[in-house]
Amino acid sequence: VSVPTLSKACGYDQVDYLRSRGEYYLSINGIRMDDAFLICKALESYFKNGCFTCDANVESWTTIGEKYCDQDFTSFVDVKCSTISVDSLKQGERKLLLQSSENVTNLSQGIKLDLSDEEKKEYTSSEPQNIPLAIPGMLLLCCGVLCPCFHAKRKEKSEHSVLDRELKSVDLNSSLELSSVSEKIPATPRVPPSPSRFSSSPQLSRIGSVHLSINQIIRATHNFSNSVKLGEGGFGTVYKAVLPDGQVVAIKRAKKEQISSLRDEFSNEVELLAKIEHNNLVRLLGYTDKGNERIIITEYVPNGTLREHLDGLYGKILDFSQRVEIAIDVAHALTYLHLYAEKTIIHRDVKSSNILLTESYRAKVSDFGFARSGLSDTDQTHISTKVKGTAGYLDPEYLRTYQLTPKSDVFSFGILLIEIISGRRPVDLKKNADERITVRWAFKKHSEGNVQDILDPLLEEKVDDEIVGMMLDLAFDCAAPTRSSRPAMKEVGEQLWEIRKRYGKILRGMSGSLHQ
Numbered sequence: 001v002s003v004p005t006l007s008k009a010c011g012y013d014q015v016d017y018l019r020s021r022g023e024y025y026l027s028i029n030g031i032r033m034d035d036a037f038l039i040c041k042a043l044e045s046y047f048k049n050g051c052f053t054c055d056a057n058v059e060s061w062t063t064i065g066e067k068y069c070d071q072d073f074t075s076f077v078d079v080k081c082s083t084i085s086v087d088s089l090k091q092g093e094r095k096l097l098l099q100s101s102e103n104v105t106n107l108s109q110g111i112k113l114d115l116s117d118e119e120k121k122e123y124t125s126s127e128p129q130n131i132p133l134a135i136p137g138m139l140l141l142c143c144g145v146l147c148p149c150f151h152a153k154r155k156e157k158s159e160h161s162v163l164d165r166e167l168k169s170v171d172l173n174s175s176l177e178l179s180s181v182s183e184k185i186p187a188t189p190r191v192p193p194s195p196s197r198f199s200s201s202p203q204l205s206r207i208g209s210v211h212l213s214i215n216q217i218i219r220a221t222h223n224f225s226n227s228v229k230l231g232e233g234g235f236g237t238v239y240k241a242v243l244p245d246g247q248v249v250a251i252k253r254a255k256k257e258q259i260s261s262l263r264d265e266f267s268n269e270v271e272l273l274a275k276i277e278h279n280n281l282v283r284l285l286g287y288t289d290k291g292n293e294r295i296i297i298t299e300y301v302p303n304g305t306l307r308e309h310l311d312g313l314y315g316k317i318l319d320f321s322q323r324v325e326i327a328i329d330v331a332h333a334l335t336y337l338h339l340y341a342e343k344t345i346i347h348r349d350v351k352s353s354n355i356l357l358t359e360s361y362r363a364k365v366s367d368f369g370f371a372r373s374g375l376s377d378t379d380q381t382h383i384s385t386k387v388k389g390t391a392g393y394l395d396p397e398y399l400r401t402y403q404l405t406p407k408s409d410v411f412s413f414g415i416l417l418i419e420i421i422s423g424r425r426p427v428d429l430k431k432n433a434d435e436r437i438t439v440r441w442a443f444k445k446h447s448e449g450n451v452q453d454i455l456d457p458l459l460e461e462k463v464d465d466e467i468v469g470m471m472l473d474l475a476f477d478c479a480a481p482t483r484s485s486r487p488a489m490k491e492v493g494e495q496l497w498e499i500r501k502r503y504g505k506i507l508r509g510m511s512g513s514l515h516q
Ligand SMILES: Nc1ncnc2c1ncn2[C@@H]1O[C@H](COP(=O)(O)OP(=O)(O)OP(=O)(O)O)[C@@H](O)[C@H]1O
Pocket: 173, 174, 175, 230, 231, 232, 233, 234, 235, 236, 237, 238, 250, 252, 282, 298, 299, 300, 301, 302, 304, 305, 349, 353, 354, 356, 366, 367
């Protein structure tokens, strides 16, 4: 049976397979699946209706059908398309990832579900609004990569309620580790070995200027009291603490239940923070790694996150000049990491909730949980590694190839820049379909010449079209789909300086004419 080209009758639903905080789950159109049933029905209908094209990684889907739905769909596949074997699973998984990253630029890709509403209800969670990864096109990893846990889910229904509770606490802004599939992709020969782990390293125990025992930390945080809690992220909870000498610090305590899976993240953060010293990067002061506790002590940054300010949570709205300064600070921090640290460091999780502000609204980049160092060889161009990051900020080329370079941070920075200009989150599911992906919406508005529509409506001042245009041009360059089209972070900083200069001139011109 040959596979016809995709017909309109096939329609699309979005199938995502994602991992968050160490847990895997599957969603279709943003609705979490509690059982393999739906995805198997979907595959069956898609194969039977000839909905796959040759380039749709059909062999991977077939392998999934075979392995996880106990169904053989191979007879539906045109021999010209592919050679199918269960042994090709690994290759298939890789291709599925490729397919999923294509979804980054094609929202409508997916498979069709021929199911009644009753069937959908029966097999899905009753609270779809809590699903963190119903992120159209952004974090798609289609069902092929889910499989080990998918099976487990089938068998271990009793664990669903635990998983449900976990998922409900996740939100769109959380950092994520995407799928286990990339772990199976061998690293390139030039990849340096993982950094040594922290636990027993005598060197690491000397890191930082603050050395506290666990009892001292307990005292400083009033036994990790909610009254001194600053916030919570994927790694754990952050507390404000005053040390006996009066120094105010932030204490980040890993979640107990996640400690084993966070081992790398913790050591990454400690090792990397320890090596860097820059005004626009949050400073590591110390750490504790005893028994079941992983605790990082960093400089306390008193004025909340950039995201909170864009949301207007502090009353006063950031004006445009402050936003440009913040963008410059972040660009400087990233340039330092990319170019001037001992080794190239790629942050991997540049986003507005990881930008902390000082009282004078200067920015400090925090959260090095996902950061990677490497690229010490002069001719090494990338690190092959797992895809990690946050929905909406993830470099599509990294998603597709697993090749991490400093340009992945540049991509995230481009998305951040649009967020700074517009005030909108990179993905906003509450918006109409054509506005949900902010970068696309902004690009469309920009190409129609409506740059003022993109500007944050909370801004009180008028900003010249020329300046908004310059910022947007830079943002789109940074968020180019291929890394070769993106500028280096240093150049981004220089361009922002030019914009700042030009904006200053315009402002001075305006105030001059007001005084005349
Ligand atoms: N050094 C700090 N000074 C002041 N507040 C901080 C500091 N570090 C973190 N916070 C606060 O704690 C919150 C949680 O931080 P954390 O880095 O753990 O998570 P996140 O970046 O929001 O999420 P994720 O880790 O999932 O990406 C932040 O949003 C911020 O409000």
